[in-house]
Amino acid sequence: AQSVTQLGSHVSVSEGALVLLRCNYSSSVPPYLFWYVQYPNQGLQLLLKYTSAATLVKGINGFEAEFKKSETSFHLTKPSAHMSDAAEYFCAVSDKGGTYKYIFGTGTRLKVLA
Amino acid sequence: DGGITQSPKYLFRKEGQNVTLSCEQNLNHDAMYWYRQDPGQGLRLIYYSQIVNDFQKGDIAEGYSVSREKKESFPLTVTSAQKNPTAFYLCASSQGGSGTGELFFGEGSRLTVL
Numbered sequence: 001a002q003s004v005t006q007l008g009s010h011v012s013v014s015e016g017a018l019v020l021l022r023c024n025y026s027s028s029v030p031p032y033l034f035w036y037v038q039y040p041n042q043g044l045q046l047l048l049k050y051t052s053a054a055t056l057v058k059g060i061n062g063f064e065a066e067f068k069k070s071e072t073s074f075h076l077t078k079p080s081a082h083m084s085d086a087a088e089y090f091c092a093v094s095d096k097g098g099t100y101k102y103i104f105g106t107g108t109r110l111k112v113l114a
Numbered sequence: 115d116g117g118i119t120q121s122p123k124y125l126f127r128k129e130g131q132n133v134t135l136s137c138e139q140n141l142n143h144d145a146m147y148w149y150r151q152d153p154g155q156g157l158r159l160i161y162y163s164q165i166v167n168d169f170q171k172g173d174i175a176e177g178y179s180v181s182r183e184k185k186e187s188f189p190l191t192v193t194s195a196q197k198n199p200t201a202f203y204l205c206a207s208s209q210g211g212s213g214t215g216e217l218f219f220g221e222g223s224r225l226t227v228l
Binding site for chain 1: 118120147149154155156157158159162172202204206216217218219220221222224
């Protein structure tokens, strides 16, 4: 069965510093991968997705992620954190087999320090 | 504007009562989903539907029921059999199959059992 692991349930960075949120997946076949952001008491919004095209994926709000098959990773980065980036971030994987099932990680809450 | 509408946003229930959460989408998406979110556990799939009049159990379907009589509607009933229903519930939809499309989420419904 597929699974997603997000290392670090809480991450703190200073404003202007690099943001790095880690995601590793478990799948025998490279899946489709997604990063979502959630602000308090709201639904999730897509940041970016990987669907077997370019391995470096650029998303909204200056975020990007790199798919590394050898490391089974899809880490999310942003060169310079902004206060508005404070939120919870979820990595998700979907099954290429068309089962319509998306598996989510447990989330990483990002705190940005002034 | 196209999107997903969940209602109510907040709901209080006494033990032993059934409640129904509404989810409506005007994105013309085929697939719809219900997720449950608890702190530190990410999103867990309750039910999903790929097409009208058809739906499948997710990972935590016990104590829940759904219907899909119309393409745009996918209501979730939390029954009295659900032992710990207090949670944040998210409805989502996606276009087509194969898991390539991202999920679009509603704003969520927070259920509290008194």
